[in-house]
Amino acid sequence: MRTPLRGRFTATAAAVLSLALALTLGAQAGAASPNGANGARASAEEIPGTYEVRGVSSAAQRSVLAAHDVSIDAVDDHSVTITADKAQAKRLRSMGYLLEEIPGAVPGALARDDSGGDFSVASTPSQYTSHAQMTATVNSLVSQYPNLMHRQVIGRSHQGRDIIAVRMSNNARVDQNRPEVLFSHNMHAREHLTTEMALYLMNEFATGYGRDSRITNMMNTREIWIIPSLNPDGKVWDQDSGTFRNWRKNRQPNSGSTAIGTDINRNFAYRWGCCGGSSSNPASDTYRGPSAESAPETRVLTNFVRSRVIGGRQQITAHIDFHTYSELVLWPFGYTYNDTAPGLNQDQHNVFSTVGRQMAASNGYRPQQSSDLYITDGSINDWMWGDQGIWSYTFEMYPRTASQGGFYPPGSVIDRETARNREAVLILLENADCMYRSIGKPQLCTT
Ligand code: 0X9
Ligand code: ZN
Numbered sequence: 001m002r003t004p005l006r007g008r009f010t011a012t013a014a015a016v017l018s019l020a021l022a023l024t025l026g027a028q029a030g031a032a033s034p035n036g037a038n039g040a041r042a043s044a045e046e047i048p049g050t051y052e053v054r055g056v057s058s059a060a061q062r063s064v065l066a067a068h069d070v071s072i073d074a075v076d077d078h079s080v081t082i083t084a085d086k087a088q089a090k091r092l093r094s095m096g097y098l099l100e101e102i103p104g105a106v107p108g109a110l111a112r113d114d115s116g117g118d119f120s121v122a123s124t125p126s127q128y129t130s131h132a133q134m135t136a137t138v139n140s141l142v143s144q145y146p147n148l149m150h151r152q153v154i155g156r157s158h159q160g161r162d163i164i165a166v167r168m169s170n171n172a173r174v175d176q177n178r179p180e181v182l183f184s185h186n187m188h189a190r191e192h193l194t195t196e197m198a199l200y201l202m203n204e205f206a207t208g209y210g211r212d213s214r215i216t217n218m219m220n221t222r223e224i225w226i227i228p229s230l231n232p233d234g235k236v237w238d239q240d241s242g243t244f245r246n247w248r249k250n251r252q253p254n255s256g257s258t259a260i261g262t263d264i265n266r267n268f269a270y271r272w273g274c275c276g277g278s279s280s281n282p283a284s285d286t287y288r289g290p291s292a293e294s295a296p297e298t299r300v301l302t303n304f305v306r307s308r309v310i311g312g313r314q315q316i317t318a319h320i321d322f323h324t325y326s327e328l329v330l331w332p333f334g335y336t337y338n339d340t341a342p343g344l345n346q347d348q349h350n351v352f353s354t355v356g357r358q359m360a361a362s363n364g365y366r367p368q369q370s371s372d373l374y375i376t377d378g379s380i381n382d383w384m385w386g387d388q389g390i391w392s393y394t395f396e397m398y399p400r401t402a403s404q405g406g407f408y409p410p411g412s413v414i415d416r417e418t419a420r421n422r423e424a425v426l427i428l429l430e431n432a433d434c435m436y437r438s439i440g441k442p443q444l445c446t447t
Pocket of ligand 1: 071072073074188265323324325330333334335370371373374375376379394396
Protein backbone atom coordinates (compact mmCIF):
# COMPACT_ATOMS: atom_id res chain seq x y z
CA MET A 1 0.00 0.00 0.00
CA ARG A 2 1.27 3.44 -0.82
CA THR A 3 1.52 6.25 1.65
CA PRO A 4 0.57 9.60 0.13
CA LEU A 5 3.50 11.94 0.52
CA ARG A 6 1.49 14.89 1.72
CA GLY A 7 -0.07 12.80 4.44
CA ARG A 8 3.41 11.66 5.34
CA PHE A 9 4.66 15.21 5.32
CA THR A 10 1.86 16.39 7.60
CA ALA A 11 2.67 13.58 10.00
CA THR A 12 6.30 14.55 10.20
CA ALA A 13 5.78 18.28 9.84
CA ALA A 14 6.08 19.04 13.52
CA ALA A 15 9.35 17.17 13.75
CA VAL A 16 10.97 19.02 10.86
CA LEU A 17 9.47 22.47 11.32
CA SER A 18 12.16 23.83 13.57
CA LEU A 19 14.84 22.48 11.26
CA ALA A 20 13.03 24.00 8.28
CA LEU A 21 12.88 27.40 9.97
CA ALA A 22 16.54 27.24 10.84
CA LEU A 23 17.38 26.39 7.24
CA THR A 24 15.24 29.24 5.93
CA LEU A 25 16.90 31.74 8.20
CA GLY A 26 20.31 30.37 7.37
CA ALA A 27 19.64 30.61 3.66
CA GLN A 28 18.37 34.16 3.98
CA ALA A 29 21.35 35.23 6.00
CA GLY A 30 23.62 33.99 3.24
CA ALA A 31 21.59 35.48 0.42
CA ALA A 32 22.67 38.55 -1.47
CA SER A 33 19.17 39.79 -2.21
CA PRO A 34 18.90 43.30 -3.68
CA ASN A 35 15.84 43.97 -1.55
CA GLY A 36 17.38 42.82 1.70
CA ALA A 37 15.66 39.75 3.12
CA ASN A 38 13.98 37.45 0.65
CA GLY A 39 10.62 38.08 2.23
CA ALA A 40 10.62 41.84 1.75
CA ARG A 41 8.93 43.07 -1.38
CA ALA A 42 10.26 46.34 -2.76
CA SER A 43 7.41 48.82 -3.12
CA ALA A 44 8.22 49.54 -6.78
CA GLU A 45 8.37 45.84 -7.72
CA GLU A 46 6.04 44.88 -10.53
CA ILE A 47 4.64 41.39 -10.73
CA PRO A 48 4.36 40.52 -14.43
CA GLY A 49 0.93 39.65 -15.75
CA THR A 50 -0.56 36.83 -17.81
CA TYR A 51 -2.04 37.65 -21.21
CA GLU A 52 -3.80 35.80 -23.97
CA VAL A 53 -2.51 36.80 -27.40
CA ARG A 54 -4.98 36.01 -30.18
CA GLY A 55 -4.24 35.38 -33.84
CA VAL A 56 -0.96 33.55 -33.22
CA SER A 57 -1.36 30.10 -34.80
CA SER A 58 1.89 28.65 -36.17
CA ALA A 59 5.19 27.68 -34.57
CA ALA A 60 6.86 30.33 -36.73
CA GLN A 61 4.50 33.04 -35.44
CA ARG A 62 5.04 31.85 -31.88
CA SER A 63 8.82 31.92 -32.30
CA VAL A 64 8.61 35.54 -33.58
CA LEU A 65 6.47 36.50 -30.59
CA ALA A 66 8.84 34.76 -28.16
CA ALA A 67 11.72 36.72 -29.70
CA HIS A 68 10.03 39.91 -28.41
CA ASP A 69 11.27 39.11 -24.91
CA VAL A 70 8.23 37.41 -23.39
CA SER A 71 7.87 33.82 -22.24
CA ILE A 72 5.21 31.69 -23.89
CA ASP A 73 3.47 29.68 -21.20
CA ALA A 74 0.75 27.87 -23.13
CA VAL A 75 -0.27 27.35 -26.73
CA ASP A 76 -3.66 26.90 -28.36
CA ASP A 77 -4.59 26.51 -32.04
CA HIS A 78 -5.07 30.24 -32.59
CA SER A 79 -3.75 31.91 -29.45
CA VAL A 80 -0.98 31.73 -26.88
CA THR A 81 -0.66 32.64 -23.22
CA ILE A 82 2.35 34.76 -22.29
CA THR A 83 3.95 36.36 -19.26
CA ALA A 84 4.73 40.05 -19.76
CA ASP A 85 5.21 43.15 -17.65
CA LYS A 86 3.26 46.30 -18.45
CA ALA A 87 5.96 47.80 -20.67
CA GLN A 88 6.32 44.58 -22.65
CA ALA A 89 2.54 44.30 -23.06
CA LYS A 90 2.36 47.91 -24.25
CA ARG A 91 5.10 47.33 -26.78
CA LEU A 92 3.44 44.21 -28.16
CA ARG A 93 0.13 46.07 -28.50
CA SER A 94 1.85 48.90 -30.34
CA MET A 95 3.20 46.29 -32.75
CA GLY A 96 -0.36 45.16 -33.49
CA TYR A 97 -0.66 42.11 -31.23
CA LEU A 98 -4.07 41.55 -29.63
CA LEU A 99 -3.50 41.09 -25.88
CA GLU A 100 -6.10 40.37 -23.26
CA GLU A 101 -5.07 40.14 -19.61
CA ILE A 102 -6.11 37.01 -17.68
CA PRO A 103 -6.67 38.51 -14.23
CA GLY A 104 -6.78 35.42 -11.97
CA ALA A 105 -3.65 33.74 -13.30
CA VAL A 106 -1.21 35.10 -10.70
CA PRO A 107 -2.84 34.91 -7.28
CA GLY A 108 -0.48 37.48 -5.76
CA ALA A 109 -1.10 40.06 -8.44
CA LEU A 110 -4.83 39.48 -8.12
CA ALA A 111 -4.87 40.03 -4.38
CA ARG A 112 -2.79 43.15 -4.82
CA ASP A 113 -4.73 45.02 -7.47
CA ASP A 114 -8.14 43.54 -6.65
CA SER A 115 -8.98 43.12 -10.31
CA GLY A 116 -11.49 40.28 -9.94
CA GLY A 117 -11.12 36.87 -11.55
CA ASP A 118 -11.79 33.21 -10.86
CA PHE A 119 -11.02 32.42 -7.24
CA SER A 120 -11.92 28.74 -7.62
CA VAL A 121 -8.40 28.03 -8.87
CA ALA A 122 -6.57 30.34 -6.49
CA SER A 123 -3.64 28.99 -4.53
CA THR A 124 -1.37 30.38 -1.85
CA PRO A 125 2.36 29.82 -1.37
CA SER A 126 1.80 27.75 1.76
CA GLN A 127 -0.10 25.13 -0.26
CA TYR A 128 3.21 24.15 -1.89
CA THR A 129 6.30 22.71 -0.26
CA SER A 130 8.75 25.52 0.43
CA HIS A 131 12.45 25.18 -0.29
CA ALA A 132 13.17 24.77 3.42
CA GLN A 133 10.44 22.15 3.80
CA MET A 134 11.72 20.32 0.72
CA THR A 135 15.22 20.20 2.17
CA ALA A 136 13.92 18.91 5.49
CA THR A 137 11.68 16.30 3.82
CA VAL A 138 14.54 14.99 1.68
CA ASN A 139 16.81 14.78 4.73
CA SER A 140 14.17 12.93 6.67
CA LEU A 141 13.50 10.46 3.83
CA VAL A 142 17.23 9.83 3.38
CA SER A 143 17.67 9.08 7.08
CA GLN A 144 14.62 6.81 7.00
CA TYR A 145 15.82 4.90 3.90
CA PRO A 146 19.64 5.06 4.03
CA ASN A 147 20.11 2.02 1.79
CA LEU A 148 17.70 3.23 -0.87
CA MET A 149 18.51 6.97 -0.97
CA HIS A 150 21.80 8.81 -0.98
CA ARG A 151 21.97 12.61 -0.96
CA GLN A 152 24.76 14.60 -2.52
CA VAL A 153 25.36 18.36 -2.72
CA ILE A 154 26.29 18.90 -6.37
CA GLY A 155 26.94 22.64 -6.14
CA ARG A 156 25.54 25.97 -5.08
CA SER A 157 23.12 28.50 -6.53
CA HIS A 158 24.05 32.13 -7.15
CA GLN A 159 22.92 33.07 -3.62
CA GLY A 160 24.77 30.13 -2.12
CA ARG A 161 22.03 27.61 -1.54
CA ASP A 162 22.88 23.91 -1.87
CA ILE A 163 21.69 22.19 -5.02
CA ILE A 164 21.20 18.54 -4.19
CA ALA A 165 20.91 15.31 -6.11
CA VAL A 166 19.50 12.14 -4.58
CA ARG A 167 20.59 8.76 -5.89
CA MET A 168 18.07 5.96 -5.49
CA SER A 169 18.76 2.25 -5.94
CA ASN A 170 18.77 -0.91 -3.85
CA ASN A 171 22.31 -0.01 -2.78
CA ALA A 172 22.24 3.76 -3.03
CA ARG A 173 25.45 4.54 -1.14
CA VAL A 174 27.50 2.65 -3.72
CA ASP A 175 28.05 3.82 -7.29
CA GLN A 176 27.17 0.84 -9.43
CA ASN A 177 27.67 0.07 -13.08
CA ARG A 178 24.08 0.37 -14.26
CA PRO A 179 22.04 2.55 -16.60
CA GLU A 180 21.33 5.83 -14.80
CA VAL A 181 18.22 7.94 -15.27
CA LEU A 182 17.99 11.58 -14.22
CA PHE A 183 14.90 13.52 -13.19
CA SER A 184 15.42 17.28 -12.76
CA HIS A 185 12.89 19.70 -11.33
CA ASN A 186 12.10 23.34 -10.63
CA MET A 187 14.52 24.95 -13.08
CA HIS A 188 11.90 27.66 -13.51
CA ALA A 189 11.20 29.31 -10.17
CA ARG A 190 7.40 29.49 -10.29
CA GLU A 191 6.89 25.89 -11.45
CA HIS A 192 6.37 24.65 -7.90
CA LEU A 193 4.37 21.58 -8.89
CA THR A 194 7.61 20.12 -10.26
CA THR A 195 9.25 20.09 -6.83
CA GLU A 196 6.20 18.21 -5.58
CA MET A 197 6.82 15.77 -8.45
CA ALA A 198 10.35 15.16 -7.16
CA LEU A 199 9.11 14.52 -3.62
CA TYR A 200 6.42 12.20 -4.98
CA LEU A 201 9.02 10.17 -6.91
CA MET A 202 11.36 9.87 -3.92
CA ASN A 203 8.55 8.73 -1.70
CA GLU A 204 7.22 6.36 -4.32
CA PHE A 205 10.56 4.64 -4.99
CA ALA A 206 11.45 4.44 -1.30
CA THR A 207 8.12 3.07 -0.11
CA GLY A 208 7.46 0.96 -3.22
CA TYR A 209 10.73 -0.93 -2.96
CA GLY A 210 10.01 -4.54 -1.96
CA ARG A 211 6.27 -3.98 -2.39
CA ASP A 212 5.76 -3.07 -6.04
CA SER A 213 7.46 -5.41 -8.51
CA ARG A 214 8.14 -2.80 -11.22
CA ILE A 215 9.62 -0.32 -8.76
CA THR A 216 11.66 -3.05 -7.07
CA ASN A 217 12.95 -4.21 -10.44
CA MET A 218 13.99 -0.67 -11.42
CA MET A 219 15.66 -0.05 -8.07
CA ASN A 220 17.58 -3.32 -8.56
CA THR A 221 18.74 -2.59 -12.11
CA ARG A 222 19.02 1.21 -12.47
CA GLU A 223 20.42 4.17 -10.61
CA ILE A 224 17.81 6.89 -10.36
CA TRP A 225 18.95 10.48 -9.83
CA ILE A 226 16.54 13.14 -8.65
CA ILE A 227 17.44 16.85 -8.50
CA PRO A 228 14.41 18.33 -6.71
CA SER A 229 15.24 22.00 -7.27
CA LEU A 230 17.65 23.37 -9.82
CA ASN A 231 16.71 26.97 -9.01
CA PRO A 232 16.37 27.29 -5.23
CA ASP A 233 16.99 31.08 -5.22
CA GLY A 234 14.18 31.58 -7.71
CA LYS A 235 11.85 29.29 -5.80
CA VAL A 236 12.46 31.10 -2.52
CA TRP A 237 12.01 34.46 -4.24
CA ASP A 238 8.73 33.38 -5.81
CA GLN A 239 7.21 31.68 -2.79
CA ASP A 240 8.64 32.83 0.51
CA SER A 241 7.31 36.40 0.78
CA GLY A 242 3.80 35.00 1.22
CA THR A 243 2.64 36.20 -2.20
CA PHE A 244 3.62 34.58 -5.48
CA ARG A 245 5.76 36.81 -7.71
CA ASN A 246 5.37 35.05 -11.06
CA TRP A 247 9.17 34.63 -11.21
CA ARG A 248 10.86 32.35 -13.77
CA LYS A 249 14.62 32.98 -13.94
CA ASN A 250 17.44 32.59 -11.43
CA ARG A 251 18.31 35.55 -9.15
CA GLN A 252 21.69 36.49 -10.56
CA PRO A 253 22.22 40.23 -11.14
CA ASN A 254 23.19 41.43 -14.62
CA SER A 255 26.00 43.92 -15.01
CA GLY A 256 24.92 47.17 -16.63
CA SER A 257 21.24 46.48 -15.95
CA THR A 258 18.84 46.69 -13.04
CA ALA A 259 17.08 43.58 -14.35
CA ILE A 260 17.72 40.37 -12.43
CA GLY A 261 18.09 36.86 -13.65
CA THR A 262 19.03 34.49 -16.44
CA ASP A 263 16.65 31.94 -17.93
CA ILE A 264 18.47 28.73 -17.07
CA ASN A 265 16.69 27.00 -19.95
CA ARG A 266 18.37 29.30 -22.49
CA ASN A 267 21.82 29.17 -20.90
CA PHE A 268 23.07 25.72 -21.97
CA ALA A 269 26.15 25.32 -24.15
CA TYR A 270 24.66 23.66 -27.19
CA ARG A 271 23.97 26.07 -30.06
CA TRP A 272 23.59 28.76 -27.37
CA GLY A 273 21.83 31.83 -28.76
CA CYS A 274 22.00 30.38 -32.26
CA CYS A 275 18.55 30.66 -33.65
CA GLY A 276 16.31 33.39 -32.30
CA GLY A 277 15.07 31.14 -29.50
CA SER A 278 16.29 33.28 -26.61
CA SER A 279 16.89 36.94 -25.75
CA SER A 280 20.01 39.08 -25.30
CA ASN A 281 18.00 41.53 -23.14
CA PRO A 282 18.52 41.03 -19.38
CA ALA A 283 14.96 42.27 -18.77
CA SER A 284 13.54 39.40 -20.80
CA ASP A 285 12.14 36.28 -19.19
CA THR A 286 14.10 34.28 -21.76
CA TYR A 287 17.42 36.09 -21.25
CA ARG A 288 20.17 33.68 -22.28
CA GLY A 289 22.89 35.23 -20.07
CA PRO A 290 26.14 36.85 -21.23
CA SER A 291 27.64 33.49 -22.18
CA ALA A 292 26.71 29.83 -22.17
CA GLU A 293 26.77 28.32 -18.66
CA SER A 294 27.07 31.81 -17.09
CA ALA A 295 24.37 30.88 -14.58
CA PRO A 296 25.86 28.88 -11.70
CA GLU A 297 22.77 26.66 -11.66
CA THR A 298 23.33 25.67 -15.31
CA ARG A 299 26.95 24.86 -14.57
CA VAL A 300 26.05 22.82 -11.49
CA LEU A 301 23.79 20.64 -13.64
CA THR A 302 26.21 20.28 -16.53
CA ASN A 303 29.19 19.58 -14.24
CA PHE A 304 27.13 16.95 -12.48
CA VAL A 305 26.11 15.34 -15.77
CA ARG A 306 29.71 15.46 -17.06
CA SER A 307 30.84 13.84 -13.80
CA ARG A 308 28.70 10.82 -14.72
CA VAL A 309 31.01 10.03 -17.65
CA ILE A 310 32.93 7.05 -16.30
CA GLY A 311 35.48 5.16 -18.36
CA GLY A 312 34.68 7.41 -21.29
CA ARG A 313 31.00 6.51 -21.18
CA GLN A 314 28.06 8.64 -20.05
CA GLN A 315 26.22 6.59 -17.42
CA ILE A 316 23.01 8.61 -17.64
CA THR A 317 21.00 7.27 -20.55
CA ALA A 318 17.65 9.04 -20.15
CA HIS A 319 16.29 12.18 -18.53
CA ILE A 320 13.12 14.12 -17.86
CA ASP A 321 13.22 17.83 -16.98
CA PHE A 322 9.93 18.63 -15.27
CA HIS A 323 8.24 21.96 -15.99
CA THR A 324 4.75 23.40 -15.85
CA TYR A 325 2.37 24.02 -17.51
CA SER A 326 0.48 22.83 -20.66
CA GLU A 327 0.44 19.01 -20.28
CA LEU A 328 3.05 18.19 -22.90
CA VAL A 329 5.78 15.63 -23.53
CA LEU A 330 8.56 17.33 -25.55
CA TRP A 331 11.78 16.10 -27.15
CA PRO A 332 14.76 17.68 -29.00
CA PHE A 333 15.74 19.55 -30.94
CA GLY A 334 14.30 22.87 -29.86
CA TYR A 335 16.64 25.02 -31.96
CA THR A 336 15.35 23.78 -35.34
CA TYR A 337 11.98 22.84 -36.79
CA ASN A 338 13.60 19.90 -38.61
CA ASP A 339 12.97 16.40 -37.29
CA THR A 340 16.56 15.41 -37.98
CA ALA A 341 19.76 17.45 -37.82
CA PRO A 342 23.49 16.84 -37.36
CA GLY A 343 23.67 14.56 -34.32
CA LEU A 344 20.03 13.46 -34.55
CA ASN A 345 19.28 10.87 -37.22
CA GLN A 346 15.97 9.37 -38.29
CA ASP A 347 16.24 6.31 -36.01
CA GLN A 348 16.99 8.57 -33.06
CA HIS A 349 14.08 10.84 -33.91
CA ASN A 350 11.87 7.74 -34.07
CA VAL A 351 13.06 6.60 -30.64
CA PHE A 352 12.33 10.02 -29.11
CA SER A 353 8.92 10.07 -30.73
CA THR A 354 8.01 6.42 -29.91
CA VAL A 355 8.92 6.53 -26.23
CA GLY A 356 7.56 10.09 -25.97
CA ARG A 357 4.22 8.95 -27.36
CA GLN A 358 4.11 5.94 -25.03
CA MET A 359 4.67 8.18 -22.03
CA ALA A 360 2.09 10.68 -23.28
CA ALA A 361 -0.46 7.89 -23.80
CA SER A 362 -0.06 7.03 -20.11
CA ASN A 363 -0.60 10.53 -18.69
CA GLY A 364 -2.84 12.10 -21.32
CA TYR A 365 -0.29 14.79 -22.23
CA ARG A 366 0.33 15.84 -25.82
CA PRO A 367 3.54 14.50 -27.40
CA GLN A 368 5.59 16.63 -29.81
CA GLN A 369 9.05 17.80 -30.80
CA SER A 370 9.71 20.86 -28.67
CA SER A 371 10.16 23.21 -31.64
CA ASP A 372 6.59 22.40 -32.76
CA LEU A 373 5.73 24.76 -29.91
CA TYR A 374 8.30 27.48 -30.58
CA ILE A 375 12.04 27.67 -31.15
CA THR A 376 14.32 27.62 -28.12
CA ASP A 377 18.11 27.67 -28.14
CA GLY A 378 20.44 26.78 -25.30
CA SER A 379 17.78 24.56 -23.68
CA ILE A 380 18.59 21.65 -21.42
CA ASN A 381 17.17 18.97 -23.76
CA ASP A 382 19.30 20.10 -26.70
CA TRP A 383 22.45 20.06 -24.57
CA MET A 384 21.68 16.72 -22.94
CA TRP A 385 21.14 15.05 -26.28
CA GLY A 386 23.45 17.06 -28.54
CA ASP A 387 26.40 17.20 -26.15
CA GLN A 388 25.97 14.12 -23.95
CA GLY A 389 23.86 11.69 -26.00
CA ILE A 390 21.23 11.43 -23.26
CA TRP A 391 17.62 10.73 -24.30
CA SER A 392 16.21 13.89 -22.79
CA TYR A 393 12.56 14.94 -22.51
CA THR A 394 10.71 17.91 -21.08
CA PHE A 395 7.40 17.31 -19.35
CA GLU A 396 5.08 20.28 -19.02
CA MET A 397 2.82 19.27 -16.14
CA TYR A 398 -0.71 20.29 -15.16
CA PRO A 399 -2.72 22.35 -15.92
CA ARG A 400 -3.50 22.69 -19.59
CA THR A 401 -4.50 26.36 -19.48
CA ALA A 402 -4.06 29.58 -17.54
CA SER A 403 -7.72 29.54 -16.55
CA GLN A 404 -7.10 26.27 -14.67
CA GLY A 405 -4.52 28.05 -12.55
CA GLY A 406 -1.51 28.32 -14.87
CA PHE A 407 1.66 28.15 -12.78
CA TYR A 408 -0.40 28.35 -9.59
CA PRO A 409 -3.13 25.69 -9.51
CA PRO A 410 -4.63 24.96 -6.08
CA GLY A 411 -2.57 22.70 -3.82
CA SER A 412 -5.45 20.21 -3.81
CA VAL A 413 -4.30 18.94 -7.25
CA ILE A 414 -0.77 18.00 -6.12
CA ASP A 415 -1.39 14.34 -5.23
CA ARG A 416 -3.39 13.63 -8.36
CA GLU A 417 -1.11 15.48 -10.76
CA THR A 418 2.12 13.99 -9.46
CA ALA A 419 0.75 10.42 -9.39
CA ARG A 420 -0.43 11.01 -12.95
CA ASN A 421 3.19 10.73 -14.11
CA ARG A 422 4.02 7.50 -12.27
CA GLU A 423 3.50 5.28 -15.30
CA ALA A 424 5.39 7.62 -17.66
CA VAL A 425 8.39 7.64 -15.33
CA LEU A 426 8.34 3.83 -15.17
CA ILE A 427 8.10 3.62 -18.96
CA LEU A 428 11.24 5.73 -19.34
CA LEU A 429 13.08 3.75 -16.66
CA GLU A 430 12.14 0.43 -18.25
CA ASN A 431 13.37 1.59 -21.66
CA ALA A 432 16.52 3.24 -20.31
CA ASP A 433 18.81 0.21 -20.72
CA CYS A 434 18.27 0.26 -24.50
CA MET A 435 16.09 2.98 -25.95
CA TYR A 436 16.45 1.63 -29.52
CA ARG A 437 14.50 -1.47 -28.46
CA SER A 438 11.38 0.72 -28.61
CA ILE A 439 11.69 0.90 -32.42
CA GLY A 440 12.68 -2.76 -32.82
CA LYS A 441 16.39 -2.01 -33.32
CA PRO A 442 18.13 -3.24 -30.16
CA GLN A 443 21.24 -3.94 -32.24
CA LEU A 444 21.85 -0.16 -32.28
CA CYS A 445 22.52 -0.24 -28.51
CA THR A 446 26.26 -0.58 -28.09
CA THR A 447 27.39 -2.63 -25.16
O1 0X9 B 1 10.26 27.65 -22.69
C1 0X9 B 1 10.69 26.79 -21.93
O2 0X9 B 1 11.79 26.85 -21.40
C2 0X9 B 1 9.81 25.57 -21.61
N1 0X9 B 1 8.47 25.97 -21.31
S1 0X9 B 1 8.11 26.76 -19.92
O3 0X9 B 1 6.77 27.27 -20.02
N2 0X9 B 1 8.13 25.73 -18.72
O4 0X9 B 1 9.10 27.75 -19.71
C3 0X9 B 1 9.73 24.68 -22.82
C4 0X9 B 1 11.02 24.25 -23.39
C5 0X9 B 1 10.83 23.28 -24.48
N3 0X9 B 1 11.51 23.62 -25.65
C6 0X9 B 1 10.90 24.23 -26.75
N4 0X9 B 1 9.66 24.59 -26.76
N5 0X9 B 1 11.64 24.40 -27.85
ZN1 ZN C 1 9.52 25.88 -17.30
